[in-house]
Amino acid sequence: MTQPVSATVPEALRAEGIVKRFGPLTALSGVSLTLRQGEILGILGDNGAGKSTLMKILTGFVPPTEGKLFVHGEEVALRSVDHARSLGIECVYQDLALANSLSVYHNLFLNREILYPGPFRLLNNRAMRRQAEACLEQIGVHIPSVTLPVERLSGGQRQAIAVARAVNSKARVLLLDEPLAAMGAREAGLIIDLILRLKAAGGLSIIMIMHNYAQALEIADHIVLMQRGQVTYENRAESTSVEELMEIVRREYRVVRNE
Amino acid sequence: MSQSKPGGGRGAVIDAVLRWRELSILVVALILVAYFEAANTDFLLSDASLQNLSQFVAPAAIIACGEIMLMIGGEIDLSAGMVFALTPFVMHFAHQAGVPLLPAVVLALIASALIGLCNGLITVTLLVPSFITTLGTNFLLNGVTLTLSHGTPVEAPEDPIFAAIFGNWGYSEIIWAVAVVAVMHTVLRRTRWGLHTIAAGANPVGASEAGIRVNRLKIGNFMLAAVLAGLTGVLESFRISSIDPQAGGNSIMFLAVAAGVIGGTPLAGGSGTILGGLIGAFVLGVLSDGFTLIGVNAFMFNIILGAAILAAMLFNIHVGRLRRLGAMR
Incomplete structure (x- = not known):
């Protein structure tokens, strides 16, 4: 067969x-x-x-x-x-692994955050925001703003963010x-x-x-x-x-x- | 992936409230201050009442920082008040044994960190809900403190300058509190640790699938909460120049949790605000001092406190509903 x-x-x-x-x-x-x-x-x-x-x-x-x-x-x-x-190898799970109260760009970079150099692991939010916008633009995902918390997006938008996150991490x-x-x-x-x-x-x-x-x-x-x-x-x-x-x-x- | 711009008017107001959840409680705080200031002109502007107010606010605010980090992760530490009571005794005994004062304080804080480690390990590895874990350690630590101290207070170590820095000078406690709040606010909003704490609280399974070590975070936050409770105990014992086995206890712990909830941190986890905790503690302080100064029965305070907690929770739930409506617009 x-x-x-x-x-x-x-x-x-x-x-x-x-x-x-x-x-x-x-x-x-x-x-x-x-x-x-x-x-x-x-x-x-x-x-x-x-x-x-x-x-x-x-x-x-x-x-x-x-x-x-x-x-x-x-x-x-x-x-x-x-x-x-x-x-x-990247996976998008059914439960999406998104943190609903966090913004779109924080979710896109979850556990892969861009940090300022130094011992305190300070978040470089501005760089993450810019890269998130570029990433979503590139794969054609349109949302009102990357600073919105994920819980304010629709199911399809959330799924798109989850997929974008995997792609964003250079998945093959x-x-x-x-x-x-x-x-x-x-x-x-x-x-x-x-x-x-x-x-x-x-x-x-x-x-x-x-x-x-x-x-x-x-x-x-x-x-x-x-x-x-x-x-x-x-x-x-x-x-x-x-x-x-x-x-x-x-x-x-x-x-x-x-x- | 439809384009929906956040609407103006009502939507903008909701957006502002959502973005600065501290805003609403700050407004409440200012209204209360204005009211008590009008009822009693000496309410804020005299040195004595300001000191009094700051000494009420500071302990609740510092402990609230730890509780809020835990509450964001869906946990709670009921034993904080007993760590508060035990830690100065550890410092006392270390100092008695010949350890200089500063290392003795550090040693005591390490001891409280170990208590937090136990709370965390029991909760995370043995899968006991933290409400139960810390309920147990709450009684256990109280017993330990009473046994070690034979139930009697001792004098705080004598060292005027050290004591002044660690709580004895009128405003030193509130300076500590503001510093701790500033650091913890930065940790929550600007560091990886804070971001992961929120993510783990919002979606524990998802966060661990993303590779975040949720258990390690939780244990860390238990240790943090215990250290902050211990620090508060040390500060308070220098403030009153006495180490009291009955100090702190459940009332200070619940006050701190109340400050967090009133400030806008729901117990459900996934979100929270350190700044709100400070303002929440401030509101409680203003209520407590204000009622005392205008001569309202002290029992009244508990009625107001209870109502304030309920109102804050109702507000949180209501805002959550508005938010979902906003998402559907």
């Missing part, structure tokens, strides 16, 4: 035989997938399929029980989120956890545009965890379907369809019911 991806495009991130057990619970049982450079990989699956656990492993948040990770072709054992970040691999969840069609459209703009700008490879098959097929270059901790199907987005994916999931439901 798996179609070979053109081997000429180098890989950005590859997982091989990832197993994750939490005590007696097996969350992932041997997941392998490849993200090609400059592409968008869509990971689909129901709740409990192991998508979020996989995400946490790819960002260094939790270590895998077994399996290997390759970043730009080199095997790495991610020790921490900071380690993954130093390799250019971007992981997006349900970036379109709980969003109206118009807001989702704006985020999709933003993601496609980032991809077109080059230099960025993106993994998206998604629920909506139609959206996934619209954005992604490659689709991976996860069920019960395993990759059960993968294909180029243009070679598959919502119907085909639905059929696989339906088959799975029948299996579960008969057990």
Whole structure:
């Protein structure tokens, strides 16, 4: 069922035989997938399929029980989120990791603040404000002011800020956890545009965890379907369809019911 | 990503209130001062009453700085009043044992930092809510202080110049308070530590996902709160030239928390203001002194204090509602 991806495009991130057990619970049982450079990989699956656990492993948040990770072709054992970040892997989590009471520009630079030299770690707010404006301008995100607290923005604007933050930190691999969840069609459209703009700008490879098959097929270059901790199907987005994916999931439901 | 300019008129007023949350409480403070000044011309302008007022405001304001840092992170330190009582005794015993006065104070402050470290470690690593942790250490430390002192006060070390600097001179305490507030305000608004404290309070999971070490921050703020409470205890013992095991206690701790809340720091975490804490302490001081001077029953103060806390919280909630309306405009 798996179609070979053109081997000429180098890989950005590859997982091989990832197993994750939490005590007696097996969350992932041997997941392998490849993200090609400059592409968008869509990971689909129901709740409990192991998508979020996989995400946490790819960002260094939790270590895998077994399996290997390759970043730009080199095997790495991610020790921490900071380690993954130093390799250019950034993640936008579902809960956005934004601090609502802080301004847009403070959120854009959270834990990566520009500081004045000296022992007191004083914030260079002016530089952060200017760079935040430039960064949002560059990727085409429009908000009234970067000094507004994030809580005064809409859900779509907040998601855009979270994505901008990851991009702002010179990410080369971007992981997006349900970036379109709980969003109206118009807001989702704006985020999709933003993601496609980032991809077109080059230099960025993106993994998206998604629920909506139609959206996934619209954005992604490659689709991976996860069920019960395993990759059960993968294909180029243009070679598959919502119907085909639905059929696989339906088959799975029948299996579960008969057990 | 729609373009929505913050509107004028009512919106601008709301924006101003949101940007300077201290503004509203400052207005309240000025109105109170004007009222008491009109009712009693000696209220502010005499040296004695100014000293009196500053000596009420200073301890509450200094302890409030620590409590506010904790409250921003969604925590609280109920043991601050007992650290206040214990710290001068540590200084006293160190001094008795031959340690010079300044190192003895430093030693005492290190001891209070260790208490804060315990509060923080218990809360963060053993996952006990800080309300419970510090409720426990509150009683525990009170017992320790009473045992060490045999329940009787001792005289503060005699050294006129040192004592004057550390609280004995009429205005030295308020100078300490203003200095601590200035430093803590800068820490909160202008440093990485302050920014991360707010971020961790607003979204703990998000902050740790961003790589912020939330636990380390919290423990640090527990230590900070304890050191500030200990410093206040030392200042107060030099002011009254006596180290009293019954000094401070829960009343000063709750006064400090009240100052923070009235100043605009909600207990829920994620936001707060040090400057507001100072103004909150000032409002409490003005109320307390003002009522005394115009001859209102002292019990009245507690009624007003309670009402002020409730009003401040209602105002906070109300402003939060306006803010959400503003976001939808």
